[in-house]
Amino acid sequence: MHKVLAAAILAPSAKNRQPWRFVVVADREKRAEMVRVMRAGIADTKAHGVNTGTAIMTARIMEGAPVTIFVFNPDGVHPWLPHPDEQSFMESFDTQSIGAAVQNMLIAAQDLGLGTLWMGDVWSAYRQLEAWLEEPGELVAAVALGFAAEQPPPRPRRPLSEVVRWL
Numbered sequence: 001m002h003k004v005l006a007a008a009i010l011a012p013s014a015k016n017r018q019p020w021r022f023v024v025v026a027d028r029e030k031r032a033e034m035v036r037v038m039r040a041g042i043a044d045t046k047a048h049g050v051n052t053g054t055a056i057m058t059a060r061i062m063e064g065a066p067v068t069i070f071v072f073n074p075d076g077v078h079p080w081l082p083h084p085d086e087q088s089f090m091e092s093f094d095t096q097s098i099g100a101a102v103q104n105m106l107i108a109a110q111d112l113g114l115g116t117l118w119m120g121d122v123w124s125a126y127r128q129l130e131a132w133l134e135e136p137g138e139l140v141a142a143v144a145l146g147f148a149a150e151q152p153p154p155r156p157r158r159p160l161s162e163v164v165r166w167l
């Protein structure tokens with residue numbers, strides 16, 4: 001796990017802010033608690049009429065993974081609070097930097113023969129996970145790590161001709 005986290009902090013960051021904090025959940029009891037919190041959060045979000053999409057499937061993968069790493073932006077403002085322009089500007093920088101750190105983790109884990117899942121769905125249980133984790137700042141994403149149960153073929157990609165415009 002050290003190698004995966006060490007790779008994360010090598011990511012480039014806007015203005016070298018290194019705007020990431022990681023909370024690692026590997027303890028068996030804490031993992032069970034985490035999954036309970038995630039599931040309860042998803043149910044509550046759904047009960048409020050919000051589409052939680054694939055979050056329940058994500059929770060199942062989280063449950064099966066021996067390690068989950070939550071990634072926080074320590075300077076992020078709570079997503080439900082207003083964001084003045086300057087804050088939005090900085091948070092965009094920080095979120096891009098965090099994306100690079102998460103990608104580094106995925107690549108390092110893959111190199112070590114591990115399977116990963118990038119879990120944006122933690123947002124479907126945002127309030128509950130935030131309260132449980134007690135980490136200041138904004139929860140951005142989480143990564144599940146473990147031994148891959150399957151090796152699915154690469155997903156199809158939109159061709160370059162569809163996604164690139166040359167001026």
Ligand SMILES: Cc1cc2nc3c(=O)[nH]c(=O)nc-3n(C[C@H](O)[C@H](O)[C@H](O)COP(=O)(O)O)c2cc1C
Pocket residue numbers: 054057058117118119120121122154155
């Ligand atoms: C920001 C981000 C958030 C994601 N969140 C989830 C998630 O919560 N649950 C999940 O099953 N997959 C999640 N994924 C994985 C994507 O579904 C997956 O990367 C995509 O379908 C493309 O497949 P590929 O990575 O195999 O190319 C996420 C990926 C990214 C980049």
